[in-house]
Amino acid sequence: MEQRIRITMTEGVADVRLNRPDKMNALDQSMFDALVETGSRLATQQGLRAVVISGEGRGFCAGLDMGRFATMAEHAEGGQASATELRLGTRSHGIANASQYAVLVWQDIPVPVIAAVHGVAFGGGFQLALGADIRFVAPDTKMSVMEIKWGLVPDMGGMLLMPKLARGDVIRELTFSGRVFSGTEAMTMGFATRVCEEPYSAAMAFAREIAGKSPHAVRAGKRLMKVMETADAATILRAESEEQIRVIGSANQKEAVMANIQKRVPNFSEVEQGG
DSSP, rough: OTTTTEEEEETTTEEEEOOOOOGGBBBBBHHHHHHHHHHHHHTTTTTOEEEEESSTTOSOOOOOOOOHHHOOOHHHTTTTOOHHHHHHHHOOOOTTTTHHHHHHHHHSSSSSSEEEEOOOOEEEHHHHHTSSEEEETTTTTTOOOOGGGTOOOSSSHHHHHHHSSHHHHHHHHHHHHHEEEHHHHHHHHHSSSSSSHHHHHHHHHHHHHHHOOOOHHHHHHHHHHHHHHHHHHHHHHHHHHHHHHHTTTSHHHHHHHHHHHHSSSOOOOOOOOOO
């Protein structure tokens, strides 16, 4: 796994870097496996407060490794579709297959995940960026829903994630054309949270800012965001109340108040205590 992804942890911030720069961090099977393993490990990491995912070298992620396309062509010529059908059809991670979970696992991490995107984010790489909670993107980044170029459709959770960020007609135009668009245009569409000249530095600074907030309030906020995206009004309002009950009057909530009053840096506990 470490050959594909490098992780460092500093003061609660996990710095996750795709580490295949010679291939523009393209997604081969080892990279898929490493993404799932890394995300699953971080989902239970004690003391975790924020995650930044980025790519080493000249780009975030160029999408599927060319070798996978060659294998697809060989299987198609030989009539060997069964292995692919089994791999894609198997729900190995809840509602998702393994390739989809390489993207969706980042939403299962209980703290904010920020993608720092530069260079290129094509196809599967674009979908990987969508799996983060927040995307900081360089203005000249080249992005594309590129699957149509190879006679394919987005199948790593893109059709689940894109409608949460952009209009349906925008998604259709990009999916049918496969055209390349910039980080600046991604901002206007809704796919980028911020456009930054140095997205990695900005993402790390933001992650450290999050790490300085009450960890239990941050985790409660992420749980609420997941409810917000899928539930009805009554369920959302109930969830708001339940999460507030959990944090109000807790040791960390009291510390947040006192630190603000006393104009000092708060000292939060990792141990959750009710009010």
